[in-house]
Amino acid sequence: MFDFMKKKRRIVLNEQPEEEVKVTNSNVNLKKEYVSDILKSRKLPIVLLDPLWHTMRDSIQSDIIKAQEKNLKELLKEQGRLNNDYKEYSTVKQNFLKEILNLSGEVQVDGNSESIEALNKLHQSTVNINQKLEDIEKRISEVEVEIESANREIIEEMIAVGYEYIDVCKEKEIRLEREITQLREQMLLKTAEKKKCEKLLKDVYNYLHSIVGREQIEVIDRGLGDKK
Template sequence: MMDKKPHIEIKKTGHIVILDQNWHSLFPGRKPYKIKQLEHLLNKLMKEQGKVNTEYKAYKALKKKMMDDIIQGMTVAFDDKQTEGTQELKKKQKNIKEINAKFETYEKRKLELPQEIEKANQALLNESMIIFYERMIHNKEKKRKLESEIQTLHDKVKELVGKKEDIDEENTKLYAFMHDLAGLEVIEQLDAHYFGGEE
């Protein structure tokens, strides 16, 4: 692991890391603690964004309905001069103020969340890149060791193949000499006795 982490600024935006299955697949087993923390934060912000968008639409529709009701109520109250209608109108006006306050909060969060999501996503991407590079360095060292082991095994195999060839060559010479000296009939008898006819 490196002592000092490099400063990274990735210009590419819009690619949400946690939605990428390839990114998840690059963490076989458990994810590092820092990655899990950033992933949790990004998940939380994205869930909040979904909730804010849904509730923003709901409050927008509710605000429109309340405004329509107030306009309609004002006409009725003005025409009939009813006290009951005026009280209902005041209640609706109070409700619209509360809705406006919530609506403004959601509007503000709607503007803030994309920036917060991008910031958390960048942090997660940066941390991932550093981890991946450290793994690549580690893998490079493992590969170098494996290549060294492969070379050692290759040299050993070469040596063993050479020894086997020496044995084959010696057996061929021994067999040829005995064949020339004793003849085929004796060799066949000895083959049957010593090798059971396998040679």
């Protein structure tokens, strides 16, 4: 059983660990309960078969997702092996049934003891095959349930972590918008102050020109003006 409060959940932006955003476990857990209730009657696609999953899993990271992804991979492999085994045993069973049919005809004709013995062995082998097929069918059903459970856990966790990140981003967006507004106001004040200085500078030059003349001001400028 997972101890959610100790699990690491985080968002990694642009595949850069230094741009990692940690989300709050308690908030994620509440969101996950809600998501689970919404999705409980919905059939969900297997995430590992979705190409987009491999993009998102690098951004939305969680110990729960990591563990269940590993579990899901193993279950899918087992499911594949079971399906192959079922096909192979079914083929063997069909071959046994054909042999039983042929030997039954021979036994009815001549009652050969060797044929009877072979027929009995085939019957027993068929019984064993049927038991094997029954066991495989049972395990296939169990694996399907386990796959559905692991896959659902991954999806619910990813949605919950994703929405917690959305909330974190919204809060950050509001904070940044306030800062942008403050900077914009400061920029307007600085711009107004700059224009005021420019006007004063122009007025001073015009006044000085009117008193001593342009040529004298240019000489004074060379001596007292901008020095870089």
